[in-house]
Amino acid sequence: MDRLSKLYGVTPAIQDVSFKVEPGEILGFLGPNGAGKTTTMRILAGYLPATSGTARIAGYDVHENSLAVRQRIGYLPETPPLYPEMTVEGFLYFVARLKGVSAGDRTKRVKMAIARCNLVEKRKVLIRKLSKGFRQRVGIAQAIVHDPPAIILDEPTVGLDPRQIIDVRNLIKSLAGEHTIILSTHILPEVSMTCSRVAIINRGKIVATNSPENLMAQLTGGAGYELEVDGDATQLQKLLQVLQGVCLVEIVPTQQLPPNRSLIRIVTVPGTDPGRDIAAVTVGAGIGLHEMRRTRATLEDVFLELTTQERRAENLEIETGNNLAESPISDSPSEVPESNVSQSQVPESEVPESDVPQSGEDR
Numbered sequence: 001m002d003r004l005s006k007l008y009g010v011t012p013a014i015q016d017v018s019f020k021v022e023p024g025e026i027l028g029f030l031g032p033n034g035a036g037k038t039t040t041m042r043i044l045a046g047y048l049p050a051t052s053g054t055a056r057i058a059g060y061d062v063h064e065n066s067l068a069v070r071q072r073i074g075y076l077p078e079t080p081p082l083y084p085e086m087t088v089e090g091f092l093y094f095v096a097r098l099k100g101v102s103a104g105d106r107t108k109r110v111k112m113a114i115a116r117c118n119l120v121e122k123r124k125v126l127i128r129k130l131s132k133g134f135r136q137r138v139g140i141a142q143a144i145v146h147d148p149p150a151i152i153l154d155e156p157t158v159g160l161d162p163r164q165i166i167d168v169r170n171l172i173k174s175l176a177g178e179h180t181i182i183l184s185t186h187i188l189p190e191v192s193m194t195c196s197r198v199a200i201i202n203r204g205k206i207v208a209t210n211s212p213e214n215l216m217a218q219l220t221g222g223a224g225y226e227l228e229v230d231g232d233a234t235q236l237q238k239l240l241q242v243l244q245g246v247c248l249v250e251i252v253p254t255q256q257l258p259p260n261r262s263l264i265r266i267v268t269v270p271g272t273d274p275g276r277d278i279a280a281v282t283v284g285a286g287i288g289l290h291e292m293r294r295t296r297a298t299l300e301d302v303f304l305e306l307t308t309q310e311r312r313a314e315n316l317e318i319e320t321g322n323n324l325a326e327s328p329i330s331d332s333p334s335e336v337p338e339s340n341v342s343q344s345q346v347p348e349s350e351v352p353e354s355d356v357p358q359s360g361e362d363r
């Protein structure tokens with residue numbers, strides 16, 4: 001996707017969003033609430049027109065060829081588009097037909113989706129009788145039933161219990177390779193556990209794209225060392241603080257060390273490694289060094305660093321009055337929400353239930 005923007009009325013929900021997803025990879029689209037994830041997912045899925053910019057899936061422009069795109073993607077919106085009075089199997093036959101799977105292939109595809117999503121025992125059960133975790137699996141099954149090359153999952157684990165979350169994450173991981181997956185989430189561990197690459201969005205703008213490991217390595221906001229030393233470390237703190245490559249030295253209050261021992265946390269300057277000097281200064285000062293270990297930035301550190309940097313810069317601009325043209329994204333809905341979505345772009349999930357068969361027998 002290239003420089004995708006969406007205005008709701010005059011309020012920008014996303015601005016100049018660009019990223020590329022390689023075949024077979026799982027890209028995590030990570031951002032806090034209201035960052036613009038759902039808006040981006042819906043544009044990609046061909047259900048919402050962008051105000052400007054372009055996006056292509058499997059070579060097809062999501063706006064100009066939205067029908068072709070919808071046949072080539074599986075989309076799981078935040079609320080799965082399920083029909084409670086249908087059986088799991090009946091619903092999947094219905095979706096397969098809707099997605100253009102030929103009558104001859106339907107049984108094979110439905111069986112495959114049921115098996116992939118571990119729904120064999122539930123295939124004859126009415127959807128309304130399923131737990132949330134199983135419904136989510138049905139949601140994923142409907143997204144893969146037509147074997148699309150790309151799958152778009154909007155917050156796929158929201159509202160699930162820890163066991164269900166693990167199951168759904170494993171299911172998603174097992175789909176990579178065969179399918180290209182974009183998964184939006186505001187949950188950090190979801191990204192590090194499931195995704196090979198991450199795009200971080202904050203207030204409508206992409207602030208970083210990389211593998212979780214590279215992000216953690218590059219933005220070493222929390223990287224450095226932890227030292228366990230004998231006695232009071234106040235003097236050592238002063239000596240370490242002036243070393244080249246050292247950003248911050250703090251004595252961490254902890255009950256977990258034996259008496260007369262101190263824990264020191266050192267944050268280092270990104271791209272430097274003053275480990276040898278830290279050890280030399282400590283030992284040279286005659287201080288007993290029990291342990292010295294490296295600490296690395298977590299994805300959480302990276303995320304906080306990126307999202308708070310933006311906010312800090314923005315606050316500064318507001319304070320100096322430079323931000324009048326670019327007002328921050330408002331959380332209040334504008335008057336022109338979905339009205340610019342044409343009827344043909346309304347997803348199946350939004351089809352009134354009266355328009356769909358009420359039994360699972362429509363094949």
Ligand SMILES: Nc1ncnc2c1ncn2[C@@H]1O[C@H](COP(=O)(O)OP(=O)(O)OP(=O)(O)O)[C@@H](O)[C@H]1O
Pocket residue numbers: 008012013031032033034035036037038039040186329330331332333334335336337338
């Ligand atoms: N239909 C709409 N009309 C007006 N504003 C909207 C509409 N939908 C979303 N917005 C606004 O656009 C911004 C981005 O919303 P979006 O739902 O894309 O974010 P999100 O990252 O998916 O958030 P969440 O994780 O809370 O679902 C928000 O400020 C939101 O209030």
